[in-house]
Amino acid sequence: MSATITAEQVEAVVYDALVELGPSRDELSRDATFEELDVDSLDLAELSQVVEERFGVRLKGDDVASIETVGQAIDLIVARAA
Amino acid sequence: MGVTAARAATKGDREGAVIEPAATNGGREGAVIEPAATNGGREGAVIEPGATNGGREGAVAEPAEGARAAAPVRDGCALVTGGSRGIGAAVARALAADGWPVAVTYRSKEDGARSVADGIASRGGAALPLKADVARPEAADALLAAAEEQLGPVAVLVNNAGVRADGLALQLDDDDWDAVLDTNLTAAFRLTRRALKGMVRRRHGRIVNVASVVGLRANAGQANYAASKAGLIAMTKTVAVEVARRGVTVNAVAPGLIATDMTAGLDGTLLEAVPARRPGRPEDVAACVRFLASDEAAYVTGSVLTVDGGLSA
Numbered sequence: 224m225s226a227t228i229t230a231e232q233v234e235a236v237v238y239d240a241l242v243e244l245g246p247s248r249d250e251l252s253r254d255a256t257f258e259e260l261d262v263d264s265l266d267l268a269e270l271s272q273v274v275e276e277r278f279g280v281r282l283k284g285d286d287v288a289s290i291e292t293v294g295q296a297i298d299l300i301v302a303r304a305a
Numbered sequence: 306m307g308v309t310a311a312r313a314a315t316k317g318d319r320e321g322a323v324i325e326p327a328a329t330n331g332g333r334e335g336a337v338i339e340p341a342a343t344n345g346g347r348e349g350a351v352i353e354p355g356a357t358n359g360g361r362e363g364a365v366a367e368p369a370e371g372a373r374a375a376a377p378v379r380d381g382c383a384l385v386t387g388g389s390r391g392i393g394a395a396v397a398r399a400l401a402a403d404g405w406p407v408a409v410t411y412r413s414k415e416d417g418a419r420s421v422a423d424g425i426a427s428r429g430g431a432a433l434p435l436k437a438d439v440a441r442p443e444a445a446d447a448l449l450a451a452a453e454e455q456l457g458p459v460a461v462l463v464n465n466a467g468v469r470a471d472g473l474a475l476q477l478d479d480d481d482w483d484a485v486l487d488t489n490l491t492a493a494f495r496l497t498r499r500a501l502k503g504m505v506r507r508r509h510g511r512i513v514n515v516a517s518v519v520g521l522r523a524n525a526g527q528a529n530y531a532a533s534k535a536g537l538i539a540m541t542k543t544v545a546v547e548v549a550r551r552g553v554t555v556n557a558v559a560p561g562l563i564a565t566d567m568t569a570g571l572d573g574t575l576l577e578a579v580p581a582r583r584p585g586r587p588e589d590v591a592a593c594v595r596f597l598a599s600d601e602a603a604y605v606t607g608s609v610l611t612v613d614g615g616l617s618a
Contacts, residue, residue: 269505
């Protein structure tokens with residue numbers, strides 16, 4: 224499964240999940256910070272759940288605490304899935 | 306309650322515990338969730354259709370005469386651990402009366418769990434007995450999955466399963482400590498963590514932890530039990546603030562002396578310390594849990610409701 228995961232796939236899932244958490248789609252970009260998007264630690268925990276369900280990648284509290292932008296989150300998920 | 310309570314507590318008979326301590330029954334080797342004895346060995350948890358009127362259909366069945374009328378039809382279910390007797394059984398009945406399909410876990414008292422389920426079914430409700438030792442690490446996933454599959458999303462979790470293994474701290478061995486902490490605190494955490502996944506996503510949930518007044522004030526002879534219940538209260542408050550903005554509430558009830566199998570045989574003089582001069586009934590606790598699980602309690606979270614006849618006042 225992991226070999227088939229692309230950054231585009233992860234981006235699509237992350238964007239969909241973020242929209243459900245509050246931000247509008249036009250606010251989203253790889254450079255957008257979670258702080259700007261008003262995405263907090265509980266939102267990130269929820270995002271982590273979606274990521275785990277879709278890609279089997281488990282992100283812990285320490286992992287998400289160190290990322291600031293949407294792009295960093297996507298890169299981390301892609302790296303973990305590889 | 307000091308000396309009297311200490312004397313009473315240290316007389317406690319482990320066999321009288323709501324759920325027998327895992328350490329004393331060798332039950333850890335068993336399956337996490339075992340099929341009921343009569344189900345022919347199918348995998349996982351099952352409902353006895355004839356016995357329990359199981360599944361969602363039961364929630365809308367014709368109520369028996371005298372049943373509470375017009376309980377709302379619920380979206381999802383309640384999961385009550387340690388529900389075969391005592392406080393857990395009363396909680397299961399109370400939530401069923403409020404319209405919740407109820408999954409009732411038990412570890413050893415299958416007859417009790419079936420009796421609770423049958424009683425609920427006879428009043429037009431739905432109940433699902435699930436055999437599990439909640440102290441086992443895999444139990445939370447297995448229980449939630451079984452409840453979700455049979456009754457729908459778990460909207461209400463009541464962490465009630467509890468054990469005692471009393472003795473003065475000087476005489477408590479590691480097994481006594483671990484067994485009580487594993488069941489009373491760690492299992493509640495794992496179930497909470499698992500249940501929150503769905504609750505947070507659905508923006509609704511109710512978690513009620515059955516703590517004890519012993520978690521609020523000392524009771525000699527119960528260092529392990531007190532630590533587990535105090536930990537449960539601290540966990541309640543912390544998780545409550547973490548998820549409050551998702552419409553999920555987390556509260557605790559703190560029963561005092563309640564007349565159950567667990568307290569049977571306690572020294573009668575203990576009652577003298579209770580201002581109400583009587584032991585509480587499981588239904589007294591269940592009524593509070595029912596409220597905390599209700600829509601009306603949406604703004605109550607991180608609280609500890611003592612149900613003790615004034616004992617800790």
